[in-house]
Amino acid sequence: MPVTIYQIAEAAGVSSSTVARVLRPDFTATRSDATARADRVRQIAAEMGYRPNGRARALSTGKSDCVGLVYATDDYLFEGVHSDIFLGITRTLHAGGFHLAFCPLQDDRGWRHVIEESRIDGAFLFGVPPRPVADALRRQCIPQVMLATDADPTAPTVVVDDVAGGRMAAEHLLELGHHEILFWVHPEIAEHCSVGQRIEGYAEAMRDHGAAPRTLFRQPVDAVRAAVTARSRRATAIVCYCDHEALVVQHMLWREGLSAPRDLSVIAFNDKKSMQLMTPPLTTIGFDAERIGSAGAEAMIRLIRSGGAPTVAGATMSIAPRLIVRESTAPPNEGRRRASEPNRVAKRPHLQNTIALSE
Amino acid sequence: MPVTIYQIAEAAGVSSSTVARVLRPDFTATRSDATARADRVRQIAAEMGYRPNGRARALSTGKSDCVGLVYATDDYLFEGVHSDIFLGITRTLHAGGFHLAFCPLQDDRGWRHVIEESRIDGAFLFGVPPRPVADALRRQCIPQVMLATDADPTAPTVVVDDVAGGRMAAEHLLELGHHEILFWVHPEIAEHCSVGQRIEGYAEAMRDHGAAPRTLFRQPVDAVRAAVTARSRRATAIVCYCDHEALVVQHMLWREGLSAPRDLSVIAFNDKKSMQLMTPPLTTIGFDAERIGSAGAEAMIRLIRSGGAPTVAGATMSIAPRLIVRESTAPPNEGRRRASEPNRVAKRPHLQNTIALSE
DNA sequence: TTGAAAGCGCTAACAG
DNA sequence: CTGTTAGCGCTTTCAA
Helix, strand or coil, rough: CCCCCHHHHHHHCCCCHHHHHHHCCCCCCHHHHHCCCCHHHHHHHHHHHCCHHHHHHHHHHCCCCEEEEECCCCCCCCCCCHHHHHHHHHHHHHHCEEEEHHHECHHHHHHHHHHCCCCCEEEEEECCCCCHHHHHHHHHHCCCEEEECCCCCCCCCCEEEEHHHHHHHHEEEEHHHHCCCEEECCCCCCHHHHHHHHHHHHHHHHHHHHCCEEEEECCCCHHHHHHHHCCCCCCCEEECCCCCHHHHHHHHHCCCCCCCCCCCCCCCCCHHHHHHCCCCEEEEEECHHHHHHHHHHHHHHHHCCCCCCCCCCEEEEEEEEEEEECCCCCCHHHHHHCCCCCCCCCHCEEEEEECCCCC | CCCHHHHHHHHHCHHHHHHHHHHCCCCCCCCHHHHHHHHHHHHHHHHCCCCCCHHHHHHHHHHCCEEEEEEEECCCCCCCCHHHHHHHHHHHHHHHHEEEEEEEECCHHHHHHHHCCCCCCEEEEEECCHHHHHHHHHHCCCCCCCCCCCCCCCEEEEECCCHHHHHHHHHHHCCCCCCEEEECCCCCCCCCCCHHHHHHHHHHHHCCCCCEEEECCCCHHHHHHHHHHHHCCCCEEECCCCCHHHHHHHHHHCCCCCCCCCEEEEEEECHHHHHCCCCCCCCCEEHHHHHHHHHHHHHHHHHHHHHCCCCCCCCCCHHHHHHHCCCCCCCCCHHHHCCCCCHHHHHHHCCCCCHHHHH
8 A cells, every 4th residue: 555645744743744845856944953854754754665646646736747649640650750759759758757648549539538638738749630639639728749740830849851851862962963863752651741841842952953853742663663764864863752762762673673873873861770771871861850859848848837838939940951971872874884893882982971880 | 627527517406426427438327317317417518518537537546547668778669569569559558448658767767757656557568677666566556567578477478489480480491491591699689588589499490400500699790791601501591580680681791792592591580561672572570569569458458457456377478470481582592593683573483472562 | 316525645825 | 834724526435
């Protein structure tokens, strides 16, 4: 049986409020007799193995110290950079005295249990929630932080500057001398604001350099194959929306007896570990995904502590992407001349930022 | 302001206990006047937008309807098959009226907040927790379910039969005609019971077939390279502990100008999506990871509902692995004769179970 | 079947 | 600085 402040109060011969007060982390005494008594109470509490009861405190304060991770579908829940975002969230949240609970929207029962029954003090959102959920959050006055989406400018938001990312990707290829550069979005990719933004940045950069954007939006890999093996206007480089396209492209090339960067320069987004071990290691646009989570959690804690003060509109934090050059990009036709060279890093002088492989 | 049962009671002209009783999901009335009154109360509750307060219920019942996901380190939290296990857990848990909260052990504050302050009704463990955590769980009488680990036979456990998996992997290669078969564990792999079990199954199968086990335990990739390029007793096949080794092997082969399965047959564990898109698609030992989570959650709900009844020792559920043959394994030396063939599936008749690629 | 009343364990006013 | 006194919103006896 867990011990309560009343049992401690009785054992120490003081009132329960004294126990509660003394045990609070921010307690300070000025008079020395008070300090002495406080120490005694604390010692007794420790001896009796006292632990505050979070459930009781939650009822009393109206705060659960729990934040919800609200997601619409778990199909892609742990895909891509989500995992790193979650790490950032949990690390920051736990350090601040909160914990994180899953809150899926797929099943009505799930989110009602968590949101409507007042089990969370705040909600992380990865997109605009459906009407009933949004209403419930508003009714319960639950502060919201939007992550990796620009959907609702009235809530604090942490986003990646994907337009800049799209630019960087295209510019890297343009600077290598490419002109026929594809942008590919796989049909299976879920709708997300980053899709349009990356395309936008890519298209801008292309036009700035007098090149024509060639976007393969939600098209099958055959479209890529055709563009890469065409006689005229053969594509020599491709920007992949994310790592999935990169894998598929790589696979397609392999089936065709082609390879990157000899026949096609490949650049993608999201710097997952496995990208470094692709053959060749993938040039990519990466960003600090964990930072999205930690920045979001910091904002969340601030919001909750401030008692859900009216959100400052436009409180958007933007994470800058960065180019990580590895071996899947090269000047056009360069490799084609010496197709049979081995794949040694040392022989590819244009590689400077190559990250050491974890082998 | 959220509405309470008292407000409903007043509006309906009944007592708060009647409201509470009527609103309970299992309420049934025999007398018709009671039914009528119940309907009226329910309607008023609906009109007023009543939602039960989970925090209040938690205090009153001593149950939070929350289960903790207890993990020692988040370094590998979302790696490998964990994500799928989590999916299984959350889906089953939410359907049963529970939710899941992260509970990291790395930071003292984190787990004390969740476990010691009685915020969870149960705990999923992925290994034996350190002493203070185990003590806290016991003191709070929090039921435990162990997942993907065989550490504590006194708690309900869901495991994968990794000895069988190791056997299957080795036997597949042996049946293809291989004799010099490596088993490789990368130095970065965290300690886990599956390591030893997979090795055990592999070694058994090897001995059964009169072959000598050659285990490279926590050795760098150079050891693999040496074995694969050796003049005598050249290794023609390798069993990788998991997908990470497979990536590294694949990469190493590529650097050397070699390829699978021509120069080395490669088989690994864990059937992640990206394995299908490797070049070549990876033969692997997979298993239904989501099932681990859902089975664990089912056991958990049972435990919690039964009021933490004394656990039946040996309540271990085992998930069977299965061999998924793709293109990274082939008879030894087969490919070597026709090194310049293209990588078309159609030309590799020994491939039968090849799974359609999601391209 | 209903209502009154006593908790659950902690927080928070407010006198003293 | 301490103790008293009400709650927080729901569950749960136990009479009526």
